[in-house]
Amino acid sequence: MSKKWAIGLLAGLMLVSSACSSSNSEGTNKENASGSPEGKKEEISFVDVSPSPERTKYFNEVIAAFEQANPNIKVKLETVPWDQAFNKLAMQGASKTMPDVVNMYPAWLNTFVPAGYLEPITSNYDAWSNKDKLTSFVSGITMEEQQRKVYNDIYYMPDALMSAALFVRKDWFEEANLPLPTTWDELFASAEKLTDSSKNRYGWAYRGARAGFDQIFAYITAVTGGETYEKDGTSVLHRPEALEAFVRFTDMYKKGYAPKDSINWGYQEMVQGFTSGVSGILNQTTEVIATAKASMPDESWTVIPYPKGDDGKRYIGASATWGYSVSADSKHKEAAWKFIEFLSTPDNNLKYSNTLTMIPIFKSGAEDATTKEGPMQGFIDTLDDPDSYLVADLGNFPELGEFRESIMDAEVQKYLLNNQSAEETLKKLGDFLTNAQQKYMKEHPEVPLPRVIKPDMK
Amino acid sequence: MKRLNSKEPYLMLAPSFLLLMIFLLYPLLSSFLYAFQSYKLTAPNDIGFNGLDNFKAVFSDANFGMILRNSFIWVVVTVGGQFVLGFILALALRKPFPGRNLYQAIVFLPWAVSSFVVGLTFRWLLNAEYGPVNDLLLKWGIIDDKIYFLSDPQLALFTVILTMTWYGIPFFAIMLLAAMQSIPEDLYEAADIDGAGIWSKFWHITFSYIKQTIILTLLLRTIWVFASADLIYIMTAGGPANSSNILSSYMFMKAYATLDYGQASAIGLFFMALLILFCYLFMKVTKFEKAGNF
């Protein structure tokens, strides 16, 4: 009996050990084989930070094409779910195990660049053959304004653009005989008229948590002429018109034009609120088109341009959705850049943008018929419209992470729950931003103040 | 107790402790150091000793009091709920009945599901707009108005506690059941002959026989529940307005949102200090040492 035990146990242990080590050595064997003497075969790793079946399919195809064109380089696709992406990359950066090519999120530059995790690709970019084919939005804003001017170097190649627009329940508007809103004032009025809590219908898909403040701030900047800071770094939240705008926007929640639950709504819930038929108007970006198409019949919804403010101008947020960077600890920086270059050819970029419903980075792509069909047209038109301006961003200081994660939404929630006055809320937020921005300005006098820019797609 | 001078116990404990030392001790010591340093990953050139600054920053956070209070409620109600409900289940399962194997397999399943699936599912079930629970309660006329399980600051914490309790019952049930199985049947028979009532049998036989296991599982489970943050993170992200934030989720968000490892380590040290205090008190109260555990 004891022998049977011992043997059984031992066998079990050995089986498991061999199974695991064979999985490991499969990995290393591949590398050994590819490190054969003839021709230097390199293997680079590429991480996708927002995987989905569509993206994985696309990347696998592109990788296959790339490997065919470059037989000496092998690309290994890795994925990490979005919720943990930043955490994992931070950990990999700190432990020097970052993949060679990183699918970057632009907001992460604020932390990854000072921490030294990314390799500057300035010289590669400057020498790039396709540089002139980019839309001026990308070359002017994404590359020059947001990167070179701030960091003195280029750190990522954008993969596509996204901008904001309004998703609306066309059928509800028709039922109520309402015209589609074109200004913020009309939007607030529509939200009120569309709300019918007996039918469980609400006008506005309110985002109360997980970066909900972004939406409020978008309206605030509509009344501040797009600015986010005064010249000395004081936050515009201290302005009286900012307070008015804050109250007006959050009244949509307080007056019940949004479900009471939405104080807890993040990105997922607000989109679900729209697609499940609870909310009539949704302020979101291009990638949501795919979800809306899959979840709702086409006749019930459409996309209309972002609303204009009282001054007839439209202040929107638009930026690269993600991007590609080379990690500072990569041992195959040349091969990594080659892959990024391949991903960023006009053809591949067009295919990528269409698959994922985003705006291409090349002039040819933006003009392409496939891009312009359907709801995407609304987004591109918005960017081309002479009245559209790019809102200034919140700044580049490292405290931004904490502000966005733990502070901004919690403070607003206190106001929504009537635990705090609007003045106090804006004071707290404004003070934080002012302190951080002024500190940053002192340490980096050469970086210009965040400001309004006129986007151009041509 | 055998052999006082033998090397055997050390050998038998060696593999476990070796692993623990390499993989826990070393990182723990590093964290100790970070707590007293200005250690922000975003400022790698700026690392240096800064004394108690990290601790000061943490304690002066206006939300800290609420977070501590929430942590206390979280631990007491969750562990209490899991324990009581798990115990009842174990008692009900003690004697065999037809189909018990299948029943047990099903009723222990919550434990086998990954916490994020549990979190997301319950978040959906309890959603005020399109969640089934509200829908059913309204349809059956049990309530007149939707219950805002996750967005009402009074309810949010308790909703996550409810989910965590559901999640943790199988654990207690299995442990207690396994422990109860070693109670000899003759004890019950003897008690019956003596005319003992249900409660007396339960208290004097069942409960006292497995007291050791109960104390241990309670102790360890409390530590884990105190440290767990994932359900909170998924279901409410600590909101609304920090009403469901507890020390562990607060620490997690600080570490990853700010990449300020100095502060995160300071919170971590405070966290451990609280737990050590708890263990000390718990062991005193349950006369842990006297029970011959050492």
Added chain:
Amino acid sequence: MTRNQRAALPILRIVILVFYLLMVLLPFYWLFITSVKPRMDILTTDIQYWPKHFTLDNYRVLWSASNFDVFLKNSVLVSIGTGLFTTCFAILGGYALARYKFKAKTAAVYGLLLTQMIPGVLVMIPTAILFSKVGLMNSLSGLIIIYIVGNIPFCLILMRSFFDRIPVDLEEAALIDGCSKLGALFRIVLPIMLPGIVATFVFAFIGAWNELLCAIMFISSDEFKTIPVGLSMFVQSYDINWGVMTAGAVMALIPSLVMFAIVQRFVVEGLTDGAVKG
């Protein structure tokens, strides 16, 4: 016991059993029917408690488009590995703690308790650095080691408490009968402890089976991912593919169900075998 009490007991028991069954089944029912609904029917305000359109598409997508079979294999390997190793170490160590008196004993037990109090968040990065130095990053063995480290303290203490309940006289009797110490351990003690051993294995297994955070942090390539990581891929920044994710969750339940069912037999028998004689 009064006659009334005697009569009420079975009924109470049935009520309790039914209550627990419902409490567990309802969320799982919801998971299941979501997995067989088409996308448009899943998130609606007009909630369907029974699917209007029944579909197996989600399962099809699960098996063909995502690498679910690989995830399943990895999860099984990692969980069994963790369970086996942890149980072995726990048996040895638990026996040592229960039966021996030695100088470092108190420190050892306190040390084990202390390990449970260490917040994972803090340990993550130093461990990652350590792992990358010895090449254990992105490997199943590395993950198993992490899970063992995570589960050993509890399993040690647990096994020790199970050992404690076995009277020493049993082994002494065996020794007098001519058994070696190890033989006594294997032949006499372990069979009685079967429920405890199985409980320990199950605990370590499940601890590895449903763990998410470490698996995400330490495994990067698809070929080594476990089920929880695979399922979390369906949760994107603005969209949750409920249909396929619940299909995966349902499939992941099946091995657990099977394991629990088999294991019950071991947990149940072994005590009524009347090994503990007066």
